Amino acid sequence: MPNKYRIFLLCFIFISSHSFAQKIFHQPNAKGTWQYVCPFKDKSYVLAIQYLMVDKELSKANIYFGKSGKTADKIFWKENRDMRHITDNITYEDYNNDGIKDLLIFEDTGGRGGNSYYNLYLVNSQNHTLTKVKDFDKIVNPNYNKKYKVIVSYGLTGTNYYQLYRLNKKQIPYKIGEPFDDTENLDLDKNIDAILKKQQPKTNRSKR
Numbered sequence: 001m002p003n004k005y006r007i008f009l010l011c012f013i014f015i016s017s018h019s020f021a022q023k024i025f026h027q028p029n030a031k032g033t034w035q036y037v038c039p040f041k042d043k044s045y046v047l048a049i050q051y052l053m054v055d056k057e058l059s060k061a062n063i064y065f066g067k068s069g070k071t072a073d074k075i076f077w078k079e080n081r082d083m084r085h086i087t088d089n090i091t092y093e094d095y096n097n098d099g100i101k102d103l104l105i106f107e108d109t110g111g112r113g114g115n116s117y118y119n120l121y122l123v124n125s126q127n128h129t130l131t132k133v134k135d136f137d138k139i140v141n142p143n144y145n146k147k148y149k150v151i152v153s154y155g156l157t158g159t160n161y162y163q164l165y166r167l168n169k170k171q172i173p174y175k176i177g178e179p180f181d182d183t184e185n186l187d188l189d190k191n192i193d194a195i196l197k198k199q200q201p202k203t204n205r206s207k208r
Contacts, residue, residue: 051085084108114156
């Protein structure tokens with residue numbers, strides 16, 4: 001066999017084997033339990049979660065986001081997380097107030113079992129991207145309040161409490177004001193409104 005054909009054959013074998021080695025989505029013999037999420041109308045974009053069980057519920061999870069192809073998948077990013085494998089772990093809710101529902105994935109529980117933590121991925125349906133919000137999994141029981149455009153955290157401790165958050169320009173959550181206790185006669189809207197008013201920049205008074 002001429003050398004040039006031998007080189008061509010070796011290159012073809014390498015490219016082919018490398019392409020199949022990249023195959024991630026819908027692997028019939030892959031280890032662990034796999035979950036597939038399609039966050040866009042174009043179903044070729046897939047978020048795949050591979051759960052490698054540590055015990056009956058807690059697992060090491062590999063999360064892949066990419067585009068499914070006929071022979072190989074293009075992986076845009078991958079991350080590793082410790083996640084508790086449960087049913088109904090996916091929620092869609094708009095957290096950055098852009099009118100597009102973002103992807104919320106359950107991570108684990110803590111405290112008295114009622115404290116839940118999540119990973120948030122901002123959805124850009126035009127560019128088909130998922131952007132992870134750093135440190136969002138430190139917010140306990142998050143919920144987005146559309147009226148005040150804030151993230152409301154509700155923590156279960158010795159005394160149940162609320163804490164407000166927003167995302168900064170870099171899409172990183174920051175606290176707004178101090179936490180406040182959940183009391184029997186609490187008016188949540190009134191408390192949120194008061195905290196937000198305190199955070200408003202003071203305007204210079206007009207000269208007399």
